[in-house]
């Protein structure tokens with residue numbers, strides 16, 4: 098197999114392939130970064146074209162899609178009848194455009210997203226998302242599984258990037274809330290590590306609650322929710338007041354406060370928390386009377 102790009106992730110991917118005993122060819126713009134991998138048994142190619150030609154499947158993992166484009170331009174002649182797996186982070190639009198370009202050069206294309214950090218590659222916590230050519234995924238799945246658990250999301254090459262952003266969004270919201278919680282507890286000198294076991298149990302319970310929210314959204318019936326929007330609005334207002342009283346920054350709660358206020362103003366107060374999805378799926382400018390919705394700024 099071939100890896101183009103030996104930054105933090107490309108190096109970890111190469112190591113995983115070598116550990117799984119795949120014959121591995123590597124190339125990097127700055128050639129010296131290949132040294133350690135050559136010591137582990139990798140073959141170093143002089144050019145992207147030589148690297149692509151060396152293997153049926155090439156994984157590219159560079160900083161961004163402009164870099165992918167540059168590298169593939171240099172190696173384009175070798176792409177015919179090869180498979181390219183692009184693990185570089187980009188947008189869904191980037192992925193579709195790249196799939197078209199790569200298909201034009203006669204190669205099969207899989208776009209991918211790595212739900213991992215370098216040190217978690219090839220460990221049970223890592224999983225990678227793929228979308229694009231189903232044949233290419235079937236053909237190379239065994240190899241891809243050496244990097245992380247593989248999830249194939251369908252033949253639209255944009256899917257992996259879209260799901261990546263969806264997972265990032267949930268992750269950032271949870272981590273931002275976690276940091277806010279730590280700031281709250283810090284006012285009483287509680288060390289972060291003491292909080293971790295309880296917040297982990299709490300968030301685990303939340304993942305079960307997500308299944309319930311998903312069922313409500315899929316049915317479109319928000320009437321039976323045990324956690325209505327109005328009740329949550331009161332809770333988040335209290336959380337904000339407590340935070341401000343303790344002198345900590347409550348800014349991260351602002352968007353949620355605004356959403357809950359909007360939900361109550363639109364008549365969702367007695368409906369499940371899941372009903373807020375109906376507001377989020379529309380841009381504010383598409384909502385009726387969007388300019389009259391209450392905002393945090395106006396309530397202060």
Ligand SMILES: NC(=O)c1ccc[n+]([C@@H]2O[C@H](COP(=O)([O-])OP(=O)(O)OC[C@H]3O[C@@H](n4cnc5c(N)ncnc54)[C@H](OP(=O)(O)O)[C@@H]3O)[C@@H](O)[C@H]2O)c1
Pocket residue numbers: 102103104105106107125126127130158159160161163164165167168184185186187211212213214215
């Ligand atoms: N690090 C993570 O935890 C993580 C997790 C998930 C996803 N990702 C994604 O994985 C990708 C790589 O991340 P990384 O952390 O490995 O980055 P990195 O350590 O900064 O390495 C960047 C790599 O891209 C190469 N590169 C940049 N511009 C290039 C160009 N124009 N032409 C050729 N090569 C170019 C660099 O080559 P040189 O060595 O010559 O500079 C280097 O090999 C990114 O899209 C990132 O978003 C990273």
